[in-house]
Amino acid sequence: MMSNARIMLCGLVLLGVASLARGQESNSPLAQPRQTNQTGFPHELFGWVIPPDNPLTPDKVALGKELFFDKRLSADNSQACASCHKPDKGFTDQQPTSDGIHHQFGQRNAPTVLNAAFSVMQFWDGREPTLEDQAKDPIVNPIEMGMKNFDQVVARVNGIPEYQTRFRAVFGGPVTMYDIQRALAAYERTQVTFNTPFDRFMAGDQNAISAQAKRGWSIFNGKGRCMSCHGWNPTQPMFSDNRFHNIGVSAHKSDFVPLARKALAILAQGGGSQQLDQLAIQTDMSGLGRFLVTKDPHDIGGFRTMGLRNLLVTQPYFHDGSQATLWDVVDHYNKGGVQNPFLDGGIVPLGLTEPEIDDLVAFLATLTSPEYAQAAQVEFKKQFKLSRTSRPQRDTAAAMGLKGRNGPGLGGPFGDIGPDQNQMAENPALLGGR
Numbered sequence: 001m002m003s004n005a006r007i008m009l010c011g012l013v014l015l016g017v018a019s020l021a022r023g024q025e026s027n028s029p030l031a032q033p034r035q036t037n038q039t040g041f042p043h044e045l046f047g048w049v050i051p052p053d054n055p056l057t058p059d060k061v062a063l064g065k066e067l068f069f070d071k072r073l074s075a076d077n078s079q080a081c082a083s084c085h086k087p088d089k090g091f092t093d094q095q096p097t098s099d100g101i102h103h104q105f106g107q108r109n110a111p112t113v114l115n116a117a118f119s120v121m122q123f124w125d126g127r128e129p130t131l132e133d134q135a136k137d138p139i140v141n142p143i144e145m146g147m148k149n150f151d152q153v154v155a156r157v158n159g160i161p162e163y164q165t166r167f168r169a170v171f172g173g174p175v176t177m178y179d180i181q182r183a184l185a186a187y188e189r190t191q192v193t194f195n196t197p198f199d200r201f202m203a204g205d206q207n208a209i210s211a212q213a214k215r216g217w218s219i220f221n222g223k224g225r226c227m228s229c230h231g232w233n234p235t236q237p238m239f240s241d242n243r244f245h246n247i248g249v250s251a252h253k254s255d256f257v258p259l260a261r262k263a264l265a266i267l268a269q270g271g272g273s274q275q276l277d278q279l280a281i282q283t284d285m286s287g288l289g290r291f292l293v294t295k296d297p298h299d300i301g302g303f304r305t306m307g308l309r310n311l312l313v314t315q316p317y318f319h320d321g322s323q324a325t326l327w328d329v330v331d332h333y334n335k336g337g338v339q340n341p342f343l344d345g346g347i348v349p350l351g352l353t354e355p356e357i358d359d360l361v362a363f364l365a366t367l368t369s370p371e372y373a374q375a376a377q378v379e380f381k382k383q384f385k386l387s388r389t390s391r392p393q394r395d396t397a398a399a400m401g402l403k404g405r406n407g408p409g410l411g412g413p414f415g416d417i418g419p420d421q422n423q424m425a426e427n428p429a430l431l432g433g434r
């Protein structure tokens, strides 16, 4: 079973080159299905994540690739999946938030599709369980690809004779929405990439990472407390616990309680997955995160623990793309996040010194796969240089636990305090919800 998958993907690499895909991006070596004989590749896990009703076959993957790069899946032929998930940008767009049809910007940062096969759920708030379910949402989101409804999508694809033939060959019938989703998901599952210096280090090569990165790995698992959410082990190779935490990112700009009330009123109308998608992508309620999915006050401002691979080609960071560098990310954690009543208990001031912060970032840089090494090196230099002069999130006093203890209603060694959070601090339970 596992070895079948391995052999099959090797075959796919050749097939990708021969595909009929249009546009330069899809011909890039970075867009081709990848081999699985990589150091650190979780073969057993890969066997588990392929759904029984959507096995990977070379023809299906090639069809999915074709669709992924095809702008005709959008209302005005301007947006493909690859417009926001560009292979040479680590399958992101490297923008804080994405712009879709008619250059309208959403509220969320585009996460990478690389290794998305291994995520237990999709999107920053986990609102879709599988890659198949995820793939339909952007196509009909009004500011992403802007198609009116699924019937229009199917009619559009069915109107292209080449697709008619290929869907018949792969799925044995005319084009259906679910088969479009299945083909896209199959292609995405071939975008698996490991083989990083860290993976080689864990496989026993002591020289694969520098002494500084080794110190960073210790900080990651110790003083930095990163492992409590981003713990690594062979069945959790993405550095994610696949859970949701409020680490205070959206507390920078969201006044949670009124927003949550507004969201509950809208969700009570019961608009289903498309409504949820629009609230997350297009409105100021986006910062509520997981709460939009569960309506559970504990989930307010909670987002999925993101994986940490290939960070130096998927910048900027966090669900709103608010942090430009890995130093800014670490500064955010170091000061104890941004205080709000829903902050995860695991987010506390860390007391990391400047050399320790540099070590931690050096470790994160070892999570880069070889095909992105060069681009990552350029980005690392850029971020390093910026970090010597600009550190918008740095708050050394808060990081060392010397700040915020006497704030009204906010006892404890907290760092930053978000705007208008007093109402919540009085009694978050008043909110209601589920």
Ligand code: HEC
Residues within 6 Å of the ligand: 068, 079, 080, 081, 082, 083, 084, 085, 098, 099, 100, 101, 106, 108, 109, 110, 111, 112, 113, 116, 119, 121, 122, 123, 124, 125, 131, 134, 135, 136, 138, 139, 143, 144, 145, 184, 188, 280, 281
């Ligand atoms: C306009 C830009 C845009 C387009 C077009 C787009 N996406 Fe995305 N994609 C995003 C954004 C933004 C998110 C995060 C949204 C969220 O989490 O609420 C995302 C999330 C995802 C995720 C989830 C990754 C994760 O780790 O959670 C996958 C997979 C994905 N997109 C695949 C696709 C596919 C397949 C298509 C084409 C059918 C597509 N995207 C079209 C911007 C885009």
Ligand code: HEC
Residues within 6 Å of the ligand: 220, 224, 225, 226, 227, 228, 229, 230, 244, 245, 246, 247, 249, 250, 302, 303, 304, 305, 306, 307, 308, 311, 314, 316, 317, 318, 319, 320, 329, 330, 333, 344, 346, 347, 360
């Ligand atoms: C309490 C759980 C928790 C802890 C502890 C934690 N993280 Fe995170 N991490 C998250 C969550 C949740 C997100 C997504 C948050 C968001 O965007 O709102 C995230 C996002 C990130 C991102 C951005 C990923 C991206 O693609 O944008 C990086 C980098 C990161 N964490 C590194 C670290 C490091 C380094 C540490 C230790 C100093 C750490 N994290 C500690 C939960 C945690």
